[in-house]
Amino acid sequence: MKNSIKVFAPATVANVVCGFDVLGFAVNEPGDEVIMQLTDKPGVVITKITGDNGRLPLDASKNTVSASVQHYLHHINRPDIGVSIELHKKMPIGSGLGSSSASTVAGLFAINSLMNNQLSANELLPFAMKGEELACGYGHADNVAPALMGGFVLIRSYEPLDIIRLPHPDNMYAAIVYPEVDVPTKDARQMIRSKVLLKDAVTQWGNIAGLVSGLFMKDFDLIGRSMTDVLVEPTRSILIPDFYKLREIALSNGGISFGISGSGPSVFAFAKDENTAHNITQQIQQHLSGLKIGSKAFISKVNEGGPRILD
Incomplete structure (x- = not known):
């Protein structure tokens, strides 16, 4: 041993x-x-x-x-x-x-x-x-x-x-940007509504089913149009500087989707190739820099292996 x-x-x-x-x-x-x-x-x-x-x-x-x-x-x-x-x-x-x-x-x-x-x-x-x-x-x-x-x-x-x-499309990349602002997970969870309207729940169920279907079908368009959150994002986005402008930047630069990673403040977009993912992170970081906010960027495919032994 x-x-x-x-x-x-x-x-x-x-x-x-x-x-x-x-x-x-x-x-x-x-x-x-x-x-x-x-x-x-x-x-x-x-x-x-x-x-x-x-x-x-x-x-x-x-x-x-x-x-x-x-x-x-x-x-x-x-x-x-x-x-x-x-x-x-x-x-x-x-x-x-x-x-x-x-x-x-x-x-x-x-x-x-x-x-x-x-x-x-x-x-x-x-x-x-x-x-x-x-x-x-x-x-x-x-x-x-x-x-x-x-x-x-x-x-x-x-x-x-x-x-x-x-499953998921093999060539799908995540473009991730971490704006260096503080959003404690406990505080972010406490902001979420404990009760939701039935019509909002129905919308959310449809989007989750659409996203899972899009992943199985490897259909970028279905993945993109399913990634809409009517329950949590409207509240949590308040904690992220210029969230909707960042979304606009990601989608106008080839992103198929955009949203908050976990409780934030990191945001991410899916892209169809690595170059597009790089361009999205560069454009978002440039915008954050204009707001005097530092950031870190990561580009990655889905990691299939999980944890690994280094030595």
């Missing part, structure tokens, strides 16, 4: 505009890295965190990575195991790109690998959702499921948990 491992887990785009809490996909970059070592002293400890500017707790019971590992070890009846964790944040916290999810999934994938893969990805998912619950108060799976399994996923049901991997 190996006693140390280094793992990368990817960022994710959750909701995918109309699929609040039920759709998400993994991207190739950014992501987080975890270095894990088995030790002689029982218990889980975090020895080092980088890239977080001191924002994340070193207390093992309060950090999503270590807390999830503790749940895992308890489940497999190995609380006697000693684990030392280094977390290296390679992506912005509070970006809407599944920062806590990437860390948690990297930790779970690492400990499961060191324990000779006792659990499948499906069996690891509830532990990852526990990490999300610690991070934002609600154990949703639209970030952790694609981060853990790779690909584009649908959460058909939470009780019981039912995860379905969806």
Whole structure:
């Protein structure tokens, strides 16, 4: 049995505009890295965190990575195991790109690998959702499921948990821009209406079904016209600088869709090729720069592999 491992887990785009809490996909970059070592002293400890500017707790019971590992070890009846964790944040916290999810999934994938893969990805998912619950108060799976399994996923049901991997066009690129403004996930969730009009629900159901159908049919036009959100985006878009202008820029430069990634402030557009995706991010970043807002951009196909061992 190996006693140390280094793992990368990817960022994710959750909701995918109309699929609040039920759709998400993994991207190739950014992501987080975890270095894990088995030790002689029982218990889980975090020895080092980088890239977080001191924002994340070193207390093992309060950090999503270590807390999830503790749940895992308890489940497999190995609380006697000693684990030392280094977390290296390679992506912005509070970006809407599944920062806590990437860390948690990297930790779970690492400990499961060191324990000779006792659990499948499906069996690891509830532990990852526990990490999300610690991070934002609600154990949703639209970030952790694609981060853990790779690909584009649908959460058909939470009780019981039912995860379905969806196909998608091979040449579809996500153009992602993270405006460097602060949108805490907990605050963004609290803004959402708890009750919706039936006519709005019907519109949303149609769009979700249209998006899933478009992915299966690899029909960019159907994907694009289905990616409309009448429930969450109208409220959350208030938190994102010039959101509707950014949408206009993306669509006028060849994007087939545009929306908020997770709870924001990151935004993304789907494009039919890499050059178009690059042009969209450049134009959006240029506009944000004019507003005196810094930003980071990422271009990626859907990441099919999920987490991976680095050495």
